[in-house]
Amino acid sequence: MITSVLVANRGEIACRIFRTCGELGIRTVAVHSDADANALHVRVADTAVRLPGAAPAETYLRGDLIVKAALAAGADAVHPGYGFLSENAGFARAVLDAGLLWIGPPPEAIEAMASKTRAKQLMGLAPLDAARVTEADLPVLVKAAAGGGGRGMRIVRRLDDLPDALEGARAEAAGAFGDGEVFVEPYIENGRHVEVQILADTHGTVLPLGTRDCSLQRRHQKVIEEAPAPGLPAALTEELYELAVRAARSVSYVGAGTVEFLVADGRAHFLEMNTRLQVEHPVTEAVFGIDLVAEQIRVAEGRPLEAGPRRAHGHAVEARLYAEDPARDWAPQTGTLHRLAVPPGVRLDTGYTDGDEIGVHYDPMLAKVVAHAPTRAEALRRLAGALERTELHGPVTNRDLLVRSLRHEEFTAVRMDTGFYDRHLAGLTESAPDPLAPLAAALADAHGRSRFGGWRNVPAQPQVKRYEMAGEEHEVRYRHTREGLAADGVRVVHADARLVVLEVDGVRRKFEIARYGDQVHVNTARLTALPRFPDPAAQLAPGSLLAPMPGTVVRVAEGLSEGAAVTGGQPLIWLEAMKMQHQISAPVTGTLTALHAKPGQQVEPGLLLAVVQPT
Template identity: 90%
Template structure:
């Protein structure tokens, strides 16, 4: 029996495993990098061991250090979570060789399926060889790992070499393995997968289907179970293929077999020999704890002959610190507040006041809703996200809410190109016009206690805010009757809550302020000085770092004075294990180039200036 378990991972998955272990009476051990010294998973575990350094290659990808940490902390088992070393057969062997219990499939099963190229051959498939124009479009894909890293769509043959180079670099950084391959890219397919659970006694459960078609950068954003709209025939075919894949490698534990479904046909993608980020939707529908089942399997227990019955529908949304309207750029900073209403499940690796840093994936949390029907689950999740308190970096919350309510998604007509088609409309600013007024009145309430009333009704107070990329000026007055604003009746105002009435309808606004950042319901505003500093103005054509990160590359031959065309890639940044391309905004002349390979930059750092060619 397992008494003490170390989780070789971080973030929400580590916290989620610790929660299950607590319920099972198992003591827990966390490992943490220096960047995660005060992270929630390190604070939650019964014991924690430091991995010196911050980058994954120095810490969470160091299997030798993790095994040493398990032994020094007295653990008798290791759970890899997902990502990092979860699909490393060498790490699994090292754990077993140290006399520890491995919460996962046998190393030989991982080895057979960990490389997507080997997995395809095992299923009777093969990647493309030499690519020709007739093969386009194609997908360049990392052979190891997942999460959308090391993947590039290529639509023009001239772009293939650059895509291969970028994918190799990204895969090596994320997984320690730069092998990539090329396969046909199916434009309008659905990403459907089957959760499996297998024991050491020969039983394999296919635990339903999941649809994970809503993706950005080939990384899932919204997942649901069961996958809607599949025929019984196709569902049974998917189950059979998933069980066949598991049996072909004598699989044990939890795993996922992924497919692309198009025109009623299933195309095998890969088998993930680990727990998936989206496993909570399966847990909700089948009423089981997959982590607890993993532990039971590792302890030698047998599964029942048949899986439990599925009930209802579950939907999960991944809440990221990123800007969908800004090329999905990851965001960093202090997460002042993260809370969701009752009635949904929240899996997170962050607590209020924690810092969202640059070293790891920008996912803040997973929010999951379960209901009797799909429509009810979508409504419940959208409502919970809309009312969630999110104070800190920019997130994809609004995108998630709009996606869940989009007619195409509501009718289950989506595919992996959903965001290619709809991103512009889903990220179009729709600011609440009353939010700046509510922010100003809440701020004024605090100041009014110190003699804010003035006998100058003709002189309104003025506040300025930035919201959704635009500036808003607000005017209000202190009167004998309290705070007033033209056209709006102020029913109530204090530092945390404002109630306004317009045309007989009262609306409540919850307000929180952290420095210059103000949060009004789901709106995020920045308080601006009344008179802008002229020195803060930037030259037209200035290229600023959209996030903290490292300059990994500058376009070959690029120098001040060079002529550049609009859209030409100039600089590449790496942040949160992803590469981000910065291109010329206009056609013109590069008048300044400050970026240098290896340079660490903060958001807003001036990288270059392109002066537009006059017409």
């Protein structure tokens, strides 16, 4: 029997595994980088061991240090979670060689399936030869052979772009997984991403635990997932089950795993097998009423699974909350997460609590929110409503995008595919600011500022405040009167520092206010209080390229120097932040008049990287 588990991971998945361990009476051990010294997964574990450094390559990707940590802390088993070393056969062997239990599949199965090139060969498929790709093969997908989560992937539509795509994918994969191997395969446009959860024991039982649809993706990384995959014909579902079981049996698989497919034109195309727990496993848990982590632990202890098909109940949908700005090319965001609270009735898996810092070193996912209901329509409504009412104060997130996606007619009618955001992102991120939010912010700020309530027995002069909201500047005016605060065209029913109630044309609306320095949250709107008089020193020259996020300059375009002619859209600088590479392109066609970025340089948001003077 396992008595103590070290989780070789961080954040949300470590916290989720610790929760099950606690329920089973198993002690928990966390590992952490210096950047994660005060992270939630460290705080909730019974024991924690430091991995010196901050970058994944020197901490969470150091299998030797993690094995030493397990032995030092007295753990008798290791759970890899997902990402990092979860699909690294060498790490699994090192754990077993140290006399520890490995809560995962045999190293041989990982080796066979974790490399996507070898997995395709097992399923009778072969990747393209990168050196022989022709125009007729386009579009193609460059893909990391190890790992997942959208890292190390590039779509190539022009042959001239293939060398850069290969180089960028290799660098990103090496940084995220410690393995820079990539391969090329045909890219199937507008298919649905469907997967099968499997669970296998050491006694020959392999169970398919339903399907999941994960078609809504950005940068090949899933955003919304659901179970079961809606609208699939029964015959196709059975075919997916058979292929998934066949893949598992072909490598003598043990534990939880996922076999992924692209469904297009009524056919299933094998993508890969993930030899680990998936991020989206909670939707399967919800509809089958099981705990997959508990099942993993029981299998690792050698206990048999209950044979026979499992029955699903209802429908479950999961949305991933990211600290990122979808309207700005999904740019990751950092800063303090002041408040994260979801309403009752949904499941929240997170690695953050109020006051935690969102840093630059790791994935920008804040949490997963899961709704379960008797029908798909009810589950979608429940999740969208819960997200809309979630208190989420801090950096910009994708919350509004998630709510709009869940309510989009193409998604509700099950007409979605992996190109959903390519088609609809502009509409889903279109600014729709609440016109009353700035006034509510101003009235809350004005409450109690004066010892005498602000009223004088003379004609009141309007007070003016300015806010930035959704990229636009808003100026609001209000007055102090004998009856209290007032504004034209609006009746102020109530106003204090946290709650403002306004009435327009007989309709009352409530606004909940939270302020953190210059940042103001009004219901779901995020505002920035502006100074009364703009700082003239803040003006920038046209064509200035600013760092959109904190990160590291990993590359500058070859041969680029001041005085060079550039064209609009030409890639100039590459930043690495939160395990992803982000390309910064020339905003206009012109001449590069200044270049400040250098490879290896650490940058903060708003730092001037280069200037392109328009032609």
